[in-house]
Amino acid sequence: MRLAAAAFALILALPGMALAKPLFQPWIDGTSAAEPQMQVQRYDADTFVIRQSVKTNFEAPFLYLLFGKDRALLLDTGAGGLQVRPTIDGVIADWLKAHRRTSIALVVAHSHSHGDHRMGDPEFKDRPDTVVVGWTAPEVAAFFRIADWPNQIVGFDLGGRVLDIVPTPGHHPSHIMVFDRRTRLLLSGDSLYPGRLYVPAGEFATYRASVDRVTAFTRDRRVSHILGAHIEMTATPGKDYAQAAPAHPAEHALELPYADLLELQAAVHAMGDPPTRDVHDDFIVFPLPPRPQPPAPPKPAG
Numbered sequence: 283m284r285l286a287a288a289a290f291a292l293i294l295a296l297p298g299m300a301l302a303k304p305l306f307q308p309w310i311d312g313t314s315a316a317e318p319q320m321q322v323q324r325y326d327a328d329t330f331v332i333r334q335s336v337k338t339n340f341e342a343p344f345l346y347l348l349f350g351k352d353r354a355l356l357l358d359t360g361a362g363g364l365q366v367r368p369t370i371d372g373v374i375a376d377w378l379k380a381h382r383r384t385s386i387a388l389v390v391a392h393s394h395s396h397g398d399h400r401m402g403d404p405e406f407k408d409r410p411d412t413v414v415v416g417w418t419a420p421e422v423a424a425f426f427r428i429a430d431w432p433n434q435i436v437g438f439d440l441g442g443r444v445l446d447i448v449p450t451p452g453h454h455p456s457h458i459m460v461f462d463r464r465t466r467l468l469l470s471g472d473s474l475y476p477g478r479l480y481v482p483a484g485e486f487a488t489y490r491a492s493v494d495r496v497t498a499f500t501r502d503r504r505v506s507h508i509l510g511a512h513i514e515m516t517a518t519p520g521k522d523y524a525q526a527a528p529a530h531p532a533e534h535a536l537e538l539p540y541a542d543l544l545e546l547q548a549a550v551h552a553m554g555d556p557p558t559r560d561v562h563d564d565f566i567v568f569p570l571p572p573r574p575q576p577p578a579p580p581k582p583a584g
Contacts, residue, residue, distance in 0.1 A: 305507060305537045312336035312529030320369045327380070328443070329465055330373050331509065331536070338363035340526040341398040343511050344536065345370075346469055348462065349377055350440020353387035357460060357469060358511065359402030366402035367409070391415040391425075393471025393511055394454035419456040423449075426458075432492065435499055448496050452481060452489025459496050466506040468496075474546055475510020476534040476564050478522060483572040486557045490550045497547045500540070508538040519563035538564055 305325075310317045310333060321333045328349040336342035339361035346357040347370060354374065360366045378384060390406045392399050395417035406412050415425045423431040426438055432449030439445075446461040453472045460469040473479065473492065481489045514522050515534035523530055542564050549560055549567055560567040 304535050306331065306535075309333050309513070309533065309536065310335050311531065311533050312342070312527075313531050319364045320366070322369065322373055325467070326465065328377070329462075329467070332369060332373070334360045334364065334366075336528065336530060339398065340528065341512060342530070343398050344509070346460075346509070347373055348440065348443070348445070349386065350443035352439075352441025353389055355438075355440060355445065355460075356388060356390045356406075358392055358399040358471075359390060359406065361398035362401030365405065367405035385411060388412045389415065391422075391458075392417065392456070393459075393469065394457035396454055396472070399471075399511065417456060419449075419451065422456050422458060432495070435495075446499070448499055450492035450496055452485050452492045453479070457492070461500060461503065461505070463503075466504055468500060468505045468508045468540075468543075470496075470508050470510045470538075470543075472511050474508060474538065474543060474565065475512050475514075476536070476538060477510070477512050477514025478566045478568040479546075481557070481567070481569045483570055486550070486553075486569060493543075493547050493550055497543055500543070505540040505543075508540065508543060509536060510538070515564060515566075520561045520566075522566060534564065 306323045310321045312335065317335055317337065319335050319338050323331050325331060330347040332345040332347065334343050341361045343358060343361050345360060348355045356370060374386065374388070378386060388409065388411065390403065390412060392415065400417060403414055406414050415422060419431055426436055426447045428434050428436050428447065428449060432451050435446055435448050437444045438447050444463050446463065448459040448461060450457045450459045450473050457471055457473055459471060459473060513530065513533050513536055516523060517532045517534055545562060546565065549562065553560060557569040559569065
């Protein structure tokens with residue numbers, strides 16, 4: 283018994299061998315009648331993760347609020363069905379009070395511009411000292427000063443906190459990932475998260491190139507965790523929830539290990555043509571079929 287206890291203690295002392303524990307407390311998952319519309323959890327004093335309740339929208343997206351000395355970045359504004367700004371303003375007010383400040387500039391950007399990530403934008407349109415980044419790839423490139431989209435990766439300084447903006451089109455033309463040099467978090471949007479990784483027909487090569495781009499960039503940067511924009515997987519490996527599920531009991535953790543990015547890269551390179559649905563423990567590669575084309579209008583007689 284003593285030998286077993288000593289061995290267990292030795293394992294815990296070895297780097298990278300400690301037992302994994304969830305990065306966050308349980309997220310709101312639609313199983314409680316009294317759950318709030320939004321839930322805020324603090325990663326550290328300058329990094330906040332916010333979830334929209336599945337009761338307000340089945341997408342239940344995650345938003346990220348990161349503070350530097352000069353400005354803050356809000357990544358995504360939710361899927362609609364609620365007011366987002368009061369929660370964001372409350373987090374900012376608490377941060378300002380803790381730092382004995384009265385104001386900070388805010389940049390509102392998006393992992394990409396699908397509707398479930400930008401429906402709260404109008405709430406910030408007239409907010410003082412706030413910039414809302416546009417939705418198209420050219421607008422995103424112009425704001426972050428990306429001269430060679432999607433090949434160029436640029437730094438974006440919040441003031442003593444530099445974020446690397448990595449263009450990752452494929453899921454959507456304007457998609458980006460954000461690597462935070464301070465925390466070494468990789469905010470991965472809809473390109474990688476515990477769920478169905480939708481890739482539109484005709485965009486798989488673009489998606490594969492984006493996975494290669496972000497893998498090459500991060501390989502030597504010791505990514506601490508990958509944080510995406512949704513949870514669609516259950517705690518059972520390889521099992522997802524039904525589309526538009528009203529609740530997520532026994533949910534997968536939000537955070538993914540860096541090894542999952544390498545697993546995704548291997549998967550998209552191993553996949554044939556046409557690509558097919560590919561189930562992994564933590565995610566599902568989900569190519570979408572071509573949309574049916576509307577019938578052509580009849581030709582005029584004669």
